[in-house]
Amino acid sequence: MNNSKVSISVKDIFFLEMKEFKTMFSSFFNKNKKVVALFDFSKKVHPGYDNDGLTDESISAALFPGMKHDYFKIRNLTSDLFALAKDFLSQIYFRDESICYPTFLLEKLREKNLNTIVEQTLKQFKKQLSEEVTKDEFYQLRLAEMSQQEHFYQITKDPFGSHSYFQEDFDNFFEYALLKLLKFYCIMIHDNVQNNFSFDMKMFDQVLDLSDNRKDEEPNSQ
Known part of the structure; x- marks a missing residue:
């Protein structure tokens, strides 16, 4: 199974407060429903990442059932999710710490x-x-x-x-x-x-x- 760097980075976002992070899925920040679906699917393996539950193939099968696995499509989605996570961290800092x-x-x-x-x-x-x-x-x-x-x-x-x-x-x-x-x-x-x-x-x-x-x-x- 292929575990790309991008899909690995999806695992890295889960040190965030999940409940608050979900606010990033409003249409103000994100208009792609598949990114929300990717987040929901990724939560299923949280916090244990020592298994093969989160791979490109498993993500593809969950989000696009019956369709041929498309590495670049998954890569784009995981990149979008990771970008949201970074935006979330910067906004939390901006709100709580920044002068x-x-x-x-x-x-x-x-x-x-x-x-x-x-x-x-x-x-x-x-x-x-x-x-x-x-x-x-x-x-x-x-x-x-x-x-x-x-x-x-x-x-x-x-x-x-x-x-x-x-x-x-x-x-x-x-x-x-x-x-x-x-x-x-x-x-x-x-x-x-x-x-x-x-x-x-x-x-x-x-x-x-x-x-x-x-x-x-x-x-x-x-």
Whole structure:
């Protein structure tokens, strides 16, 4: 029996949450009913893949009974299913982890003038940020993105009364940039000591002096 690389990759998608993955079979993502049939057939051998249940021939017989096995037809279907699985993973990350998700969502809501939903969404995302335990550079970047989105929204309401938000935008992004630079410097210094590898650490002294001065100004800062 032939077990092509593509059909093997179908097996690899089942670390996904199957129930949530099935949302990818809506017409918004997929219009091929045979891809759905392939997924349903593949589930029958989940999670034990140490058998010959999922082969090109078995897939062909299940999806196209009575028809001659067509390797390329099965290959196209398994490729489509695997592509859906990769789209699913990227969408889950985009929704749950990416800092771009709130930004893009708020931009689309503003485009449609859904002001009430914009305000609700801003409040929701700001609450999530306030509950963050780790205040690292990723947190600071999220904070910068959120303050900028609020600024953009305020401009639509009062174009001449939202200038104060510029300072908040700058301060939040400045904190992100400073943390990011310090993190890069730490990694470079470690790699230099560990592996004797030299880096061009641009603005190192200036950034370090700035960081030290800020500590003196804010004795309780971490």
